Amino acid sequence: MRLLALVLHRLAWFVPTLLGLLVVTFVISRVIPGDPVALVAGETATPAQVEALRRQLGYDRPLPAQFADYVTRLAHGDMGTSLFTRRPIAEDLAHRLPATIELTLAAMLVSVLAGIPLGVLSALWRDSPLDHALRLVTVSGLAIASFWLGIMLQLLFAMRLGWTPLNGRLQGFPPRTITGFYLVDAGVTGDWPTFGAALLHMALPAATLAFPALATLVRFTRAGVLDVMQSNFVLYERAMGLPRFVIVWKYILRSALTSTVTQIGLLFGILLAGAVVTEAVYDWPGIGTYAVNSILRSDYNAVMGFTVWAGAIFIVVNLLVDVAHTLIDPRERAT
Amino acid sequence: MIPSKRASTASVVWFVLTRLTRDRSALIGLVLIGALLVSALLAPVLSTHPDDVLELHPAERLKAPSRAHWLGTDRMGADVYSRLLFGARITILIGVIAVGASLVVGVPVGLVAGHYHGWFSDLLMRMSDVFLAVPQVVLAIAIAQTLGPSLPNVILALSATYWPWFARVVYAETRALQKEVFVESTSALGASPWRLIALHVLPNIASPIIVRASIGMGFTILTAAALGFLGLGPPPPTPEWGRTIAESREFLPDAWWYAAAPGLAIFLTVMGFNLLGDGLRDVLDPRLRRGGE
């Protein structure tokens, strides 16, 4: 019951929050020095042609009307047309979405599969050399500029050692499109050379993206485990001589994870923010580069489209995290 | 936690400092920040080629580190080390002003939203949620691009995207405090809200704000560097660290010092603030010792 109430409450705020976001970006995109229409029309256009274009694009109408227009079209799934590529933005985004998701998921997988066990070990072997090394990683993880880490990794692994390609998602032809995820598609169709190539291309960007997430996860898991280790039930199980691995990996981890799950939501935020910059460094053909390029090209429609999409995703992800948290902790379920 | 009976500011500061120096990593943080401050303040004195910020020596370009140029030279022949020191000034300026402005906006918003209940509070917090709904980087990029690449615009973009963090922290703490007995009783005695806030609420929320400010410096500096990297920061010849990294890319892998040095500078600076923030958190509120932000 509590679950339902939570979901409804969040959904109720979903629309106003999104609307608020739209207002902010809309205002930013329209209230600017300079004239975007003139930019698009090009240097050779005459004033008359610029005016015609302005009328055609609807930029001559009062701002509130433009906004209302935009929102209505959005409700029909139409994000407008990119000023630059002249293609529907929704299409552009959908086309580039799999690349970003594949990268983000890979990074998340790496950070979770490595981060949680490392965090547990770090807490168990407190003040050991491993713990100190991990704490160094943790602190660095949040202090290193992602783009710089990416460049340094490129320098070492791609340029100096030649172990991985420099950038891009794949050279040559992509595997047959089933999901849009190169690794999945290549694996499913048995196209192992492509699988290997895609993996190598993804190695550095995923590592760059995963690093801050890994650091955060290790940190939180460590803190969570240290906290749970003080619990009475841990004392009881120790007093009753239960084997250590049972106490740690079954009972302590489960308790520590309930707080870690909430962090996965935070993680997603870090990853998505990082994706924008990381994609720029590696020329990864995803939504991040699309956003950055759109911004740098003053393609305001595209910027708006991206912002709407990103905002919606965030709100949904946070909702899912809250739901997951409620599911994991049975105390929450029972009102 | 700083007790609600107001201890004198001096004794509180002393308490914090003595505790802080006992924590080894916090001490490292302080040293790093100290180094940053010294670099910035004494840049003209400490740098070997102070004029390289403005002058060009194309003949000397891309030289490896040597006795004359401790960290080598960049694509314009300027001394990397000296430009790094002057870049520290930019970094501090951006960090301090951006975080300061976020604080000035965020704290009152959080106070008001936390103190009052009802639709206005909800609205304020929803507004900050809006800003938090999108990664700070993206929004900052959008704002900076709209306004044009310059130092003030970067600061503006960063402040506009960081204030919600302060608002949130202050909101949560204010609400938590309301449940404390001493707030209820003071209110019942008829104290005006402003008096209540100024004399009783503020001293108690000071610790989370300070911790958040220190950690915020780290985040802000990273985002500022990202903006610089993308070309949205102060334009050349300003020796901003992020932009320097971007400039260095085309000369890799040979002129590796050109890219490595500013990145390391960013790393040490942000780490300093993070360590300090953690240390402050441990001292000011051991309750919050779990991992945190």
Added chain:
Amino acid sequence: MTELLSVQGLRVDFVTDRGPAKVLDGISLDVAPGEVVGLVGESGCGKTTLARAILGVLPAGAARIRGGEVRFKGTDLLRAPAGAVNDRVRGRAITFIPQDPFTSFSPLFPVETQIMDVMKWKSPRVGEAAAAPSPFRRYPPERYRADREAVLEMLRAVQIPEPARALRSLPHEFSGGQRQRLMIAMALLPQPDLIIADEPTTALDVTIQAQILRLLRALVKERSVSVLFTTHDLGTAHEICDRIVTMYAGQEMEEAPTDAFFARPAHPYTRRLLASVPSPGGEIRDIPGEVPSLIEPPAGCRFHPRCDHATAECSRGRPALQTLAGTAHGVRCYHPIHEPLGVDA
């Protein structure tokens, strides 16, 4: 050695900012087979520390064992190989009933999980020759069934209604008394020789306490299980114990069979304790003074600063154990009192 458990001269320090706190100062204590021994003392006297030291679960960073031995069936647990102690003694020969049954269950699992985990590793049907525990050890299905039957039966013995349904429930769905019954069941299932019960009724409602105590006593007497029972409440000790030991600031003061303890307490501290229990029509007579600091404790007998009968020798060294003639009544005092209670304060 006829004693099941024999603690000799145990010294435990706790690390603090201001120096080591000498929480246990050479304490000695015996428990015979089939005997229920009560360890009585005020909060902070070290009862829980002693219980945890015997079990071997002192907080690793904070506590240091400085000396003494804990002999269980002849073996010194403090010096035996840790793995063997963990597998064969803890949870098997010696089990534990904690003070707070609520937080002693993991809140995220139904109680069945924790109980069956205990059974998996500690059930009497586990082979003696088993190798060191490994994560790959599976729970043989026949043993699982037999163990589960034993669990249900024990739950009935501790009077938990609908045992099968109870097993599937989460800890917060039980009342305090029921949780403690579960704890008693878990302590008895491995068929131990000794149960360490650390203030098991302190967290319960007064009305439930007596029930639980009687149940525990009945069950352990049936099975000839020894119990070391710590408490700060004399009434509780009287209810359930065969023999009582008083403890003050990390030192044992007096030990006697229950009747003798209440009729003819010899140690001044014991007498003050008994006198301070409020009775109808009587006034509460507190013991003047304060519990001493354990960082700089009084020398010799630690009670001497608050004792009416103290003399110079009391601070020079701890009195040795004196057995009152022809009895099992021992006291560590230079000035034991021989009159029955009621004659003086």
